[in-house]
Amino acid sequence: MTTVKANGIALGIESFGDDNAPLVLLAGGTTMLSWPDALCERLAAGGRRVVRYDLRDSGESTTDPKQAPAYTLRDLAADAAALADVLGDGPAHLAGIDVGGMVAQVAVLDHPSAFSALTLVGTRAVAPGPPDDDLPDHDQATMSRLFARPIPDWTDRKAVAEFAAAAAEILGDDPLTGRAVAARIWDRTPGTAPPVQMANQMGMVFSRLDCKPRWRERLPEIKVPTLVVHGRRNRFFPVGNGKAIAREIPGAQLLVLEEAATAIPAAAIDEVAAAMLTLG
Template identity: 80%
Template sequence: MTAFPVNEISLGIESFGPDDAPLVLLAGGTTMLSWPDALCERLAAAGRRVVRYDLRDSGESTTADPESPSYTLRDLAADAAALAGALGGGPAHLAGIGVGGMVAQVAALDHPGAFSALTLVGTRAVAPGPVDDDLPDHDPATMGRLFARPMPDWADREAVAEFAATGAEILGNDPAAARTTAARIWDRTPGTAPAVQLANQLGIVFARLDCTPRWRARLPGIGVPTLVVHGRRDRFFPVGNGEAIAREIPGARLLVLDEAATTIPAAAVGEVAEAMLTLG
C-alpha cells in the first residue's frame, strides 16, 4: 500500500497485477477494504492492473475533518478521474461499492473520457437523505436494530471488530468476515477519535457531504459498458435500487447475487470477477 498524490491531497492505494495491464480502479466504500482481496487477485490473475483506493477521510488517504468535510461528492468523483489519469494506461474500468458507487456514477458522468467501463455494486442513484418515491429505502426494522446498539470503545480494537460483526449479522453479511475486515480497518485508521473511526468503519462522513446537484436524471448519458451488481438480501440499499440504475443506464447488465446482502461474499467473488472482465 502507498499514498498517491492527486488534487492536492493523498489517496491510499494498493495495486495488484502488472503495471502495464489494463487498469481496473476500485473506489472504496469508504475504505479500499470494501473490496475483497480475492476479487482483486482474481482480476489481476486475468491480466488486469487492479488498484483499490481509500476515499478521503478514510484509510491511508488524507484525513482532515470528518465531522465537517470541506469537499463535495463531485470532488470525490474528480479524485477518481485524476487517479485514473495519473496511474496511466488509458481510460480505466471504474468500480464503486456502496457510497463508492455513488462516487463512480458521478465520476463517469462528469469525466467520461477517463473511464472505459463502469461497475456499480450495492449502491443507489440518489445521495444520502430522503429517497425518491419510486425507490425502496432502508429497511426500517434493520435500521432500528443497527442504531439501537451502543457505540464501542473506539480505542479497543476487539470491541470495534465485535461491533462490526454484530452489524454484519443484522445486515445479513458474514460476521466472521466483517470482524476480520474491521480489525484491518482499525489498524489503518489514523487515531481513535470517534469521528475518524466512524468515517473509516461506518462511512458516516459521507452523510455530511454536499451531494448536489442530483445526478439520477443524467444516468441515461452514461455511454460506457456498465455492470450493476446487487445483493438480493440487501436491507440497506434494497435491490430495487440496483434494478433502477440498470434500467436507466443504456445497455447496463444487472447481476443479482441471490445469497448476498451489502458486501460481496466469498462465494460470489468468481461470478463478479467474470462479469467485470466481460466489460473490458
C-alpha cells in the first residue's frame, strides 16, 4: 500500500498484478478494503493490473473529516479520473462498490474519456437520503436494528471489530469477515477520534456530502460496457436499485448474487471476477 497524488490530493492505493497490464480501478466504499483481497487477486490472475483505493477521508487518503466536507461528489469523481490518468496510459475499467458506486457513475458521466468499462456493485443511482418513488428504500427494520446499537469506544480495536461484526450479521453479511475487515480498517485509520473512525468504519462523512446535481437521468449517456452486480439479500440498497441501474444504462449486464447481501461473499468471487473480465 502507498499513496499517489491525483487531483491535488493524496489517495491511498494498493496494486495487484502486472503494472503494464490493462488497469482495473476499484473505488472504495469508502475504504479500499471494501474490495476483497481474493477478488483483486483473481482479477490480477486474469491479466489485469488491479488498483483499489481509499476515497477521501478514509484509509491513507487525504483526511480532514468535518461536519460538512468541503468537497463534493463531483470532486470524488474527478479524483477517480485523475487517478486513472496518473496510473495508466489509457482509459481504465472503473468499478465502484456501495457509495463508491455513486462515485463511479458520476466519474464515467463527467469524464467519459478516462474510462473503458464500468462495474457497479451494491449501489444505487440517487444520492444518500430518500430515494425516488420507484426505487426501494433501506429495509427499515434492518436500519432500526443498526442504529439502535450503542457506538463503540473507538480507541478499542476489539470493540470496533465486534461492532462491525454485529452490523454485518444484521445486514446479512458474514460477521467473521466483517470483524476481520473492521480490524484492518482500524489499523489503517489515522487516529481514534470519533469523526475519523466513523468516516472509515461507517462512511458517515459520505452522508453529509453535497451530491447535487442529480445524475440518474443521465445514465442513458453511459456508452462503455457496464456490469451491475447486486446481492439479492441486500437490505441496505435492495436489489431493485441495481435492476433500475441496469435498465437505464444501455446494454448493461445484470448479475444478481442470490446469496449475497451488501458485501461480495467469498463464494461469489470467481463469478464476479469472471463477469468483470469479460468487460475488458
